[in-house]
Amino acid sequence: MKLILFRLGLCITSDLTVFTAISFIVSITTVTPQLMLPLVGDLAPPNRRAAALSIVVSGLTLGILVARVLSGTMTNFVPWRSVYWMALGLQYLIFILLWLFMPDYPATNKSLNYFRLLWSIVQMLGRHAVLVQACIAALFTSSTFTSFWTTLTFLLAGKPYFYDPLTIGLFGLIGIAAMCFGPLYARNVTDKFVPHLSVFVGLSCCLLGICLGTYLGTFTVAGPVLQAFLLDFGMQTAQVANRSAIYSIEPKRRNGVNTAFMVATFCGQLVGTAAGNHIYAAAGWIGSGSASVGFIGAAILAMLARGPWETKWVGWRGGWSFQKKDKSSADGKLTEAEGLAEAVRIDEESKAREKRFKTVVVEEGNGSALSENSEMDVELGVSEKSSTSGTDEIRPVKD
16 A cells, blocks of 8 residues: 555655655565565465466566557656556556455464564575576576667667657567466476476577577668567566476475565666667667677576586586476476475574584683682682482592
8 A cells, every 4th residue: 555655655755856766666565576486486386386477577578568659658648647547557456356365374484583584584595506506597687688688779760770669669569578488388398398498498499589680671671670580488488487487495484485586687688778778879879789689698508507407507418308306396306295295494504503603602602700700719628519329519629
């Protein structure tokens, strides 16, 4: 409800500073995707997790693309503020739907406070190489997404196209069409092979689309059209596959796993927007597109550095096969029961380390008191206790 009230402020304020501050608050308090995606990972069967995630991710990405189409269309016929009134109405609709249909889902980590939860996310990155690998790939892949959709407006508004804002906004429909193929691919491919294969397929589609759009886009609109389709499809395919892999590592802390992945994704989007704008201003469409080629190349290298069966940080030990060893699991390696057992083991180790730390602190805190008592015992001529006969006996100290 508080988020809805903030959106109301965006609709009525006329002060730029207030508008900017409210926009910032709205952005940092929008946590629905970070909660819904792990919930899907919990509720969906492991062997159908990729298909379920693909549907939700399609909705998330479609929202971004549909927003571009609607905003571009509406601003041609109604005042710009109407877009924010529409967003307010949609926010109320989401609230009502969640209230009516959201299942009651209990907390899985009641013993952890907020700051310990944040620290546990950092610890996850040190424990799981697959999570770090997925975050690196997500960072570079998402940077190409925002770079393309940001600079596409500059390309289509200038020569040789000179398209109006309405026509440019309708390009989002191409990305929407690509999103529709995501769940179909996830059900028939991602769920049947290890996620590594689908990540490579997705990144290859991204690379092909970026190359076509970059080096054909300056003289034919077919280039940006192909890039919009292949880039959106490839990014969704790679992200769904990576999520399917990382949700298997710690089933009790999927929110934390998803947070690490989403932070990397959002950082990539910021990098793509900033880099795309600056490079386009300096080197044009081909320059910004070539930077995206480099970004997607870095993502491919990150995936090549570690194979699907590798247990360490780098290498391809375990073979090159992309066939699942366990068809009932999401990543082809760990079953759900094994994943939960691993999570319990990690929790027990963490509690044991914490208990040892507290013991050491208590002993160090009592060290000075123990020393003082020992000195006092010597002054009084009292020696150690003896329990050889089953009773405590105090003997005088010999001179």
